[in-house]
Amino acid sequence: MKNVLIIGSGISGLACAVKCAGLGLYATLISPVSSERSQSVMAAGGINAVTEECEEGDSVSCHIEDTLRGGARIGGKNAVTGLCEHAGDIIRYLEGIGTVFSVDSNGRPMIRAFGGQSFKRTHYCGSSTGKQIVSALIMEARRYEADGLIERKLRLDFHSALIKDWECFGALLYDEKKRLLVPFYADALVMATGGQNALFGKTTGTCLCDGYAAGKLFMQGADLKNLEFIQFHPTTLETAQKKMLISEAVRGEGGRLFYEDGGKRIYFMEDKYGPKGNLQTRDLVSREINNIGRDVYLDISFLDKKQIDVKLPEVRDLCRKYGGIDISQTPIPVAPAVHFFMGGIAVHLNHETNIKDLYAVGECASMYHGANRLGGNSLLAAIYSGWVAADDIFGRTENKTHPDFDRAIRNEEDKLTGLMSSKSSFSVIHIRDMLSDTMRKDMNMIRTESTLKEGIDDVDYLLSVAGQIWYDSSESTYTNYSLTGLLTLARAALTSALSRTESRGAHFRNDHPDMDDDYAFSTLISYDDGAYNTCLDKERVYEN
Amino acid sequence: MKIRILRQTEPDGDAYWESFDYDGTREISVAALLDHLNYNDDIINDDGVKTTRIGWDRSCMQGMCGACAMVINEVPSLACDTFLNKLKGNTLTIRPLRKFPVIHDLIVDRSVIQENLKSTDVYIGEYNPKENEDHRHQYEVAKCLKCGLCMEVCPNYRGGESFYGAMFANDCYLVYARNRKKSADMKSTYADHFGRTCSKSLSCMDVCPMNIPMIASMAKLNR
Numbered sequence: 199m200k201n202v203l204i205i206g207s208g209i210s211g212l213a214c215a216v217k218c219a220g221l222g223l224y225a226t227l228i229s230p231v232s233s234e235r236s237q238s239v240m241a242a243g244g245i246n247a248v249t250e251e252c253e254e255g256d257s258v259s260c261h262i263e264d265t266l267r268g269g270a271r272i273g274g275k276n277a278v279t280g281l282c283e284h285a286g287d288i289i290r291y292l293e294g295i296g297t298v299f300s301v302d303s304n305g306r307p308m309i310r311a312f313g314g315q316s317f318k319r320t321h322y323c324g325s326s327t328g329k330q331i332v333s334a335l336i337m338e339a340r341r342y343e344a345d346g347l348i349e350r351k352l353r354l355d356f357h358s359a360l361i362k363d364w365e366c367f368g369a370l371l372y373d374e375k376k377r378l379l380v381p382f383y384a385d386a387l388v389m390a391t392g393g394q395n396a397l398f399g400k401t402t403g404t405c406l407c408d409g410y411a412a413g414k415l416f417m418q419g420a421d422l423k424n425l426e427f428i429q430f431h432p433t434t435l436e437t438a439q440k441k442m443l444i445s446e447a448v449r450g451e452g453g454r455l456f457y458e459d460g461g462k463r464i465y466f467m468e469d470k471y472g473p474k475g476n477l478q479t480r481d482l483v484s485r486e487i488n489n490i491g492r493d494v495y496l497d498i499s500f501l502d503k504k505q506i507d508v509k510l511p512e513v514r515d516l517c518r519k520y521g522g523i524d525i526s527q528t529p530i531p532v533a534p535a536v537h538f539f540m541g542g543i544a545v546h547l548n549h550e551t552n553i554k555d556l557y558a559v560g561e562c563a564s565m566y567h568g569a570n571r572l573g574g575n576s577l578l579a580a581i582y583s584g585w586v587a588a589d590d591i592f593g594r595t596e597n598k599t600h601p602d603f604d605r606a607i608r609n610e611e612d613k614l615t616g617l618m619s620s621k622s623s624f625s626v627i628h629i630r631d632m633l634s635d636t637m638r639k640d641m642n643m644i645r646t647e648s649t650l651k652e653g654i655d656d657v658d659y660l661l662s663v664a665g666q667i668w669y670d671s672s673e674s675t676y677t678n679y680s681l682t683g684l685l686t687l688a689r690a691a692l693t694s695a696l697s698r699t700e701s702r703g704a705h706f707r708n709d710h711p712d713m714d715d716d717y718a719f720s721t722l723i724s725y726d727d728g729a730y731n732t733c734l735d736k737e738r739v740y741e742n
Numbered sequence: 743m744k745i746r747i748l749r750q751t752e753p754d755g756d757a758y759w760e761s762f763d764y765d766g767t768r769e770i771s772v773a774a775l776l777d778h779l780n781y782n783d784d785i786i787n788d789d790g791v792k793t794t795r796i797g798w799d800r801s802c803m804q805g806m807c808g809a810c811a812m813v814i815n816e817v818p819s820l821a822c823d824t825f826l827n828k829l830k831g832n833t834l835t836i837r838p839l840r841k842f843p844v845i846h847d848l849i850v851d852r853s854v855i856q857e858n859l860k861s862t863d864v865y866i867g868e869y870n871p872k873e874n875e876d877h878r879h880q881y882e883v884a885k886c887l888k889c890g891l892c893m894e895v896c897p898n899y900r901g902g903e904s905f906y907g908a909m910f911a912n913d914c915y916l917v918y919a920r921n922r923k924k925s926a927d928m929k930s931t932y933a934d935h936f937g938r939t940c941s942k943s944l945s946c947m948d949v950c951p952m953n954i955p956m957i958a959s960m961a962k963l964n965r
Contacts, residue, residue, distance in 0.1 A: 234887055235799075235801040239807055240804075294868065295868075324881060326885060333884040334866070338867075340863075344860065344863055404807070438767075439803050439804075516805075520823075672795035
């Protein structure tokens with residue numbers, strides 16, 4: 199029986215594990231914490247699919263076209279076609295395993311409008327869709343745990359992949375209980391580690407998704423793709439502890455953006471883009487809010503209070519608890535903030551990287567969303583990508599024997615021991631804070647050549663001192679050893695943004711404000727002993 | 743304001759109290775306070791001595807994941823949605839959940855939650871709902887964070903050896919309602935590991951951060 203090692207237990211990791219188990223593969227699901235703590239539970243608004251519940255005139259081809267257009271034409275048509283063609287199956291599957299969708303009087307899942315879509319096709323569970331799907335998938339994983347086909351292991355951190363001659367044989371993990379590195383050999387390794395939040399400090403997501411895995415694999419030879427495309431969600435609420443997402447579901451239910459001018463409300467999105475102005479794509483809405491240059495509000499108070507209670511209870515509670523706002527009475531002050539990473543580990547249509555038997559799924563992989571992701575497509579892609587990887591692994595016949603990694607593992611152990619005894623004036627948290635300051639300043643929504651170069655200089659300096667940090671034993675070992683991977687990833691993201699001398703989707707260059715057809719391709723970046731090499735994927739090697 | 747924290751370096755180590763002074767805004771959550779103590783500068787206790795950073799679990803920081811469950815002023819709570827200005831007095835006391843083994847400071851091992859659900863086959867398997875299902879209640883139940891607060895506060899819950907706590911009752915109800923083929927089994931499992939022991943203090947409902955009406959799950963399964 200083939201052994202599949204999956205790192206990360208959010209929706210994409212769970213979906214992959216359950217699919218593997220359903221195919222008779224043995225899946226080990228590794229994560230530092232349980233699935234309930236994953237960022238997936240924060241996905242609020244819904245999941246896109248064209249089903250029989252959808253409006254007349256909608257079709258799978260419309261969903262494909264909306265996704266490609268929303269992604270500013272660099273998503274792969276074949277990839278997106280696969281995603282959208284399977285979306286209906288995914289909704290039916292989620293219903294079949296008992297996900298508690300919001301349903302109509304006939305028990306059928308309800309749909310709402312989301313940004314950048316020609317028709318309403320976002321199926322939802324109140325405003326806690328991710329949480330409801332996680333709850334259902336955890337139960338499904340539990341079913342296969344009982345059958346012995348899934349094993350879940352907690353308090354283990356990813357350290358590096360076990361790679362030889364461009365083939366992956368498993369991963370080296372840090373065991374928090376034993377406090378040592380442990381190899382885990384497998385026939386395939388699937389990364390499901392989420393986005394790159396730590397590069398920016400506090401985002402709408404969890405602090406546990408940091409991007410280290412992408413950075414480390416990049417250093418080990420994996421190509422990365424489209425790192426310059428970072429989604430700023432237009433509606434977040436600033437609080438003392440983080441930027442909190444105000445779900446697109448609010449605008450889907452009719453929420454209106456405005457600013458005040460002389461006591462008069464100016465509905466700027468509707469004025470500029472017509473009745474559907476509030477539901478333009480996220481990149482566009484975020485830039486418009488940024489351009490307004492004054493306080494912007496989101497109003498849903500006109501909606502019947504009962505409708506708010508039924509359709510947006512989590513948004514209602516969040517605003518009341520963290521902002522002291524009763525959304526049935528008062529508009530919500532909103533501002534754009536980092537929310538999602540369209541870029542990540544480059545994968546082929548089967549979700550395998552350029553390293554054999556190394557796969558990436560969910561947000562850590564770059565696929566489907568092009569230069570800007572549509573709301574409601576991330577939950578869809580998380581499940582679909584997990585399925586695609588599982589199917590591909592199942593289709594391979596060999597059971598692998600692994601080469602001898604003992605020397606390489608001892609080498610990593612020695613490096614870790616050296617790090618743990620290191621002393622300097624640079625603490626890991628201090629450097630992480632400086633990194634997020636740099637990224638927020640120089641890799642913000644609006645970029646120029648000079649800011650990006652400043653960012654690269656800053657990160658190069660941080661990289662030069664990262665090997666001489668003061669080992670902070672009151673932080674986790676993972677926090678300490680992950681620093682160089684994070685910095686390398688940040689350097690790669692800045693380099694990718696510098697190389698794209700046009701504006702497209704979520705990447706806006708003030709010095710190159712127009713879209714340029716010569717750049718209608720994904721950016722690839724590879725690492726070669728400290729050199730960062732970018733190119734455009736004109737042959738569409740990865741996503742076509 | 744005095745912040746007293748029950749700390750423990752290692753799983754087998756001795757617990758000890760350490761105090762900190764805080765004179766900032768009270769318009770913040772306990773989670774933001776812990777962040778402030780840890781990262782505003784070097785962490786200094788109220789004796790003026792530099793100490794180690796306080797260990798605590800966190801993830802979403804907005805009451806959606808249950809990571810930061812702890813006991814705050816003797817009330818089991820989530821640190822991220824407990825605000826200083828809602829607490830009385832000038833001393834804040836924080837300790838780890840007592841019903842779970844301590845790993846480090848405020849971080850505890852809650853794996854017994856999943857183990858008990860796994861060993862009793864609490865999974866839906868196939869959606870095959872009972873005719874009179876209560877959809878609204880199922881939606882609420884499926885939001886359970888598995889944070890452990892209901893177990894911490896429960897007078898009947900000891901360590902999860904036979905009585906598994908209110909979160910278990912909720913998951914049993916979800917399976918009972920969503921797959922009629924398993925309804926009878928779930929009622930029996932529920933009775934064995936919850937129903938026959940629960941003394942109905944309902945303190946679980948007072949502390950549930952999702953405000954899940956556990957009594958509705960119990961009523962349906964006790965029927």
